[in-house]
Amino acid sequence: MAKYDIVIIGSGLGGMECAYILAKEGYKVCLLEKNRQLGGNLQIFVRDKVIFDTGVHYIGGLDEGQNLYRFFSYLGLMDKLKLRRMDESGFDRVTFDNDPLEYPHAMGYERFYETLAAIFPKEREGLKLYCDKLQEACDSFPIYRVRDAVFNEDDLSYLNIGAKSFIETCVQDPKLRNVLAGTNALYAGYADRTPLYVHALVVNTYIESAWKCVDGGAQIARLLAKGIKDHGGEIYNYCEVSKIEMGSEGATAVLTTDGRRFEGKQFISNIHPVQTLDMIEEGFVRKSFRKRIAGLDNSISIFTVHIVFKPDTFEYLNYNYYHSKNADVWSAIHYTEENWPENYIVFVPASSKSEKYADSRM
Ligand SMILES: Cc1cc2nc3c(=O)[nH]c(=O)nc-3n(C[C@H](O)[C@H](O)[C@H](O)COP(=O)(O)OP(=O)(O)OC[C@H]3O[C@@H](n4cnc5c(N)ncnc54)[C@H](O)[C@@H]3O)c2cc1C
Missing domain, CATH: 3.50.50.60 (FAD/NAD(P)-binding domain)
Incomplete structure (x- = not known):
């Protein structure tokens, strides 16, 4: 037995x-x-x-009714986790070499759309389409929405559309295309291979709400x-x-x-x-x-540098930076020893010791 x-x-x-x-x-x-x-x-x-x-380093979808909230409630976590809600006006900020602007990913679809439409006014319609389609793609995965339904075979189209080409059909401005894909290190994105649904399921959860775990x-x-x-x-x-x-x-x-x-x-x-x-x-x-x-390829790995700050010297950032040296965010994985790193992320951990100052960053 x-x-x-x-x-x-x-x-x-x-x-x-x-x-x-x-x-x-x-x-x-x-x-x-x-x-x-x-x-x-x-x-x-x-x-x-x-x-x-x-x-x-950060998690999404934890507001009441959102997908991770529902999973974490079932798992008995929701009332016990020590969390800090990230900056609603830009929890992720995409930046580029030779461009002084920060391009925020704001929390909540309305704010996400309005914030980027203010920077790219000609792309209002395209941004709306992007937001609508992103949510539609997520809706076609019942388990992601914690919905009691079977996977609809008519929705299989989302498995065959590429993330990069989807973004390109929504918006025309090359900078905006790269801003929307700017956090692709989250899912080790490949220009010619990463499907839309991978981009959608990951990005959607943070747009809904983004959180840091206090003390890890x-x-x-x-x-x-x-x-x-x-x-x-x-x-x-x-x-x-x-x-x-x-x-x-x-x-x-x-x-x-x-x-x-x-x-x-x-x-x-x-x-x-x-x-x-x-x-x-x-x-x-x-x-x-x-x-x-x-024979399957492993996805690309990440090299991390951890820095401890002297006390009360570096103000805590309630957001992450996704920086790309190159204007094309999809090219970062094709680095050489000479030009590495082509992109990097800055995470500042949330500590219970202080909300004003950070004690470290990665
Ligand atoms: C650098 C990095 C940053 C990330 N940032 C985020 C983020 O900010 N937000 C987010 O939501 N996700 C993030 N992720 C993704 C997230 O961490 C992972 O998707 C998730 O934690 C993976 O969980 P897993 O169950 O696949 O198992 P893993 O975390 O891969 O765990 C596998 C476990 O199996 C054990 N194991 C292996 N072999 C054996 C064996 N032979 N016998 C017994 N045990 C074994 C290992 O020791 C390990 O504990 C990040 C991932 C990485 C690598």
Whole structure:
């Protein structure tokens, strides 16, 4: 008899959410994490008594009724998170070399549209179209809107339109096109490959409302871990899965590097698909599938510099900067050693120590 109904590999946000939902629904769940700290990209670290995020720097959609609010309410997080609402007149500001202007992404569709239309008055109609289509694209994903409906096949068109070409059909001004795509580092955007829906689902959530986690995003992982355990789930850290044992019906157990074995009826791997397949012996997965997954490109990575400020020297910024050296924001990923970096982001973490001064930036 398997000890667990569900064994989950990896305690990133996805793994923890699965564990929480399934434990709450009465399944016997076990979550395995190779590191000491849970949360994957939600992990924080501390230098000179200053907290730094590793992955999640700001989150969106947390106003009442919005999508993350509804997910986080279900997950028991909403009344416990320490959050700071970002600057409504421009939570993200897109800037370029040789251009003194800051181009704000303002919060709420009306403000977003009016703010950019004031800078690009000839593009009023195009901006309206952009905002309407963006929301329409999000509406076609019921799970994103937390709506009880099936995916409508007629809406598949959103999967086949490119983000860059969509923006180009809405507005004509080259600068505005780059301002609208200016935060594409959020989703590792490629000019010829990134679909509209990826751009829409990410950008929409922040336009709805943008927030920073005060003292870091690890609070999300801590609260989820408590919720999982409160619902009877088990969590093991320092527990690196190295093998998935297979039987005639599928996976039966996982083995860890230190020799432990966890049996389950069902398994969820929340780690890289190539690493997951590498843990399964030959003969259980079609070779063509393995080859296809192994052949997929990884998205571009980010190099981060973390700076600790002397106390009360750098005023806290309640917004992010997305700066591009080049007028074409889609070209930044094609860098050489000589011209790198072609773009950068500035995040200023929200600290409970002060609202006026920042103690760090990234
Ligand atoms: C630099 C950066 C900045 C980001 N900024 C933001 C942001 O501002 N806002 C936002 O909403 N999103 C942001 N994201 C995206 C967000 O952080 C991720 O989408 C999300 O956290 C990924 O969660 P995940 O569940 O896929 O798992 P991951 O976070 O990838 O976690 C996977 C976990 O699996 C564990 N693991 C791996 N192999 C094994 C094994 N063999 N056995 C056991 N455990 C294993 C890892 O240690 C890790 O804990 C950012 C991401 C990055 C990288």
